[in-house]
Amino acid sequence: MSTYDRSMALTGQPPKSLSRNQKLATLLGMFGLVVLVLASFNFNFQNKTLWLSIAISAISIGVFWFSKEAYSEKFPGIKNDGVWFKSISSRGFWAWIAGIALTAFYIVLYFFPEYLGLVKDGGNKGVIALFDPLSRFLSGNPASQWFVYGTLYTVAILVFGIKFMWKYRHNRYERIRTISVMFFQTAFAFIIPELMARLNGDKILNGGSLPYYDLKNMWPLNYYNFEGYRIKGFLSSGDIGFALLIFGILSVFVISPILTYRYGKRWYCSWVCGCGGLAETAGDSFRHLSDKTVKAWKIERWVVHSVVVFVTLMTTAVIYSYLGTDTSKYWLTKSTFLIGMAVLLTSVFAWVMAFKRNELQKDAQYGAIGYFVIIMVLLGIHFFSGEGNVFLFKSETLRKSYSFLIGSIFSGVIGTGFYPIFGNRVWCRFGCPMAAILGFQQRLFSKFRITTNGGQCISCGNCSTYCEMGIDVRAYAQKGENIVRSSCVGCGICSAVCPRGVLKLENGPLKNRIEGNQILLGNDVDLMTLVNQK
């Protein structure tokens, strides 16, 4: 059954190949990319506004044209024909080329921005300079490497979002969800923060200047949100700044828990989040590459929860480092803060162990206890010794290593660079502390579930194959069990690709949310009662 493509042709060999127009569309898109690459090699484009427009239009039109050729002639419905035959979507030659190119781009972006044209204390060059006019138009400032990245990121979500909506035009859930993702990226992540930058120094902010703030990007995904320089920025910017700081705290402790309780973590991960947005749109062609083995699931749980512990320790240390010790100056001091953290973590831990212990697997319980003890011991050592650094390391060391290991390497280089090899949600699944916290709540305290439709499953495996989070959906569906997994981002594709109408994402009562059946619906009623008794 080895029909997959071993050749180097982007078009794939028959049985599936690109049409002539699709090849032309690819060429057009590539042309847009080449303009950007040339710019970063300091090819001198005189009219920057014109050439930037040309580059971005070429990329966009290329993608639209490609999608039109792929979908417009076909009937609405699932469009997965030949996915595993094409080189780009089945880890073939072009997948590796794309993966290496993306990875290289991220390495340059994070560690060598000077190759993109960033000049210390001077005007931009290269590709960054190409984006100067657009940046000045929005924020009034010259572009940075992050502005270039943000623009390309938004363009990718928009154009591939439209492709995605075309592909799933029969599916209203997918269409509306994609509009949401496109909106939050364009407005919240891209335009609003740039416009907010125009307020800096204005009297509306009491002359202060706000840190760059993507309002939907909350801690711990936005791991730096409570760092000293940002807090200073918020507090120096009058009522608006203070309101934003309060919003940042509320979004972690109030808004997000309420929404997650009602809708599951999908409200964030596949409707709002920028990382999720890119994964769902530009990454859609790679969703089936995620690893579904039990082994991968075990690794996932350890890695992602370790990141949560890491980010909690790091943030605690960072906040601790800039707090004072004198209660008369400000009520929140180093020691009240540490005690507060200890109380918060203890209550979460105690609540889970008291009420939800039975819903955790044995190893998850050990893991939770282990990590809880470690954190408490670290807090205790510090508290009773009174000296030195909290958590053995300097807070700056913790912050720097988190930012390097998790913020750059994991989420960028591996998370996105390796889309064509490991699938589009590697970061969300293995690395994102935000996803882990939301998932923890989704598993234990949320109305969301994927309902399995009685006995209708035929074990075909489309759901598992196309699950970007690597959940073995079929394993639940064929047991007649609802899918309640902390990692599920609620993208809805399992339900879409199911040929028998077995899966439905829905919010319902907490009671009987998770149940497995030995004997499935459709069989002898007596047998079902006999065997399914709990």
Next chain:
Amino acid sequence: METIVIIGNGIAGVTAARHIRKLSNNRIIIVSAESDYFFSRTALMYVYMGHMQFKHIQPYEDWFWDQNNIELVNGYVTNVDTDQKQLLVDGARSLDYDKLIIATGSKPNKFGWKGQDLHGVQGLYSKQDLELLEVNAPNKDKCKRAVIVGGGLIGIELAEMLRSRDIPVTFLVRESSFWNGVLPEGESQMINEHILEHHIDLRLSTNLEEIIADENGRASAVKTDKGDTISCNLVGLTAGVTPNVKFLEGSKIELGKGVKVNHFLETNVKDVYAIGDCAEQHEPIGNRRPVEAVWYTGRMMGETIAQTICGNRMEYKPGHWFNSAKFLDIEYQTYGWVFGSKGRQSYESHFHWRHPKEKICVTVAFHKDTQQFLGINTFGIRMRHELFDQWLTNEKSIDFVMEHLVDANFDPELYLQYEKEILAKYNTDFSKSLKLKKKSNKRIFQLNI
């Protein structure tokens, strides 16, 4: 501890094995010549279409069998000696059993057409059939046209598969409308239209006369009873399946079309049982056919036989009929009984609604006199199995079902819903003035009921 040998690793045999393992520490051996590990037969089409690789249609990872102490033997059972309680695998290895479960499934029907065994003529049932299809129809250059004979579920799947590689398809259907033995008129008509809009050359009321060979003994054309000759490189025979029990001829096990069993799935020989597609009931159960070649019934027989094997002798008593399929882009679900032209009783009345533009329709069957709800077919709308099962058990009236239709909707969130239009048509058709009940989570999730 007994040795249980299961012949066949399809859904029936594997379900039996899994449940026997849950209930006992018996030695379990599964023999199959088709594949090393269990795979989902209904998903074979997706491998050809490139939606999945073969490994994806295997529901369990390879270590599963070892971990659960289920022994797998790759081989073909050539002889069953029920006196010695011994099997012969590949004519050589012998295998002793205490209890034997036959779960060998089906094979494609061949009705003695001239040329039915030529190269390039094949059915679509097994993994080997799929591998053969890769040889016979790898792409549209090697296979310039395919002719499919037999308008059932496998036929339309094969047509969809070939179309995914842009291979032109001619589809010969004996009936006057696609699958109208099973589907009511309106639905069958809608599927005809859908087949045609997918550029499949559908020929209704047309039979195969003979398959013509080229000089190399390969199929090169078919002749129909309408007098047409259609040249082609592949002939797909999809006129139903028949139990795969030939290897049992000469044994003491009673055979009809399949292995004859009673309602306890027992054959005429002690300690020998048959389940799944290959079992044939002496007495059919309810409206069901004596041989049921359906995924779900295979699974249910496996669940039942495991009880019997492990000491709790249990009758096979399937609950309310249900089934599902997908015709190209249109999903189909059925709960209870809705009959097409075949087998319809005089008391069965139908209500039919079809969307003015989209390929969406619903047919509800009810008892003309008592108004009892008998069953529903839906196309393009998903329905909730659990609720319909309950309504059928409680013998709800059609009015009740129509009023509560919103509860049963299982389409993804945010989909447009058509219950209002459906009910309006029902009210007009039967001069009623029912009002739609609001969706209730209490009823759907059966809280406090």
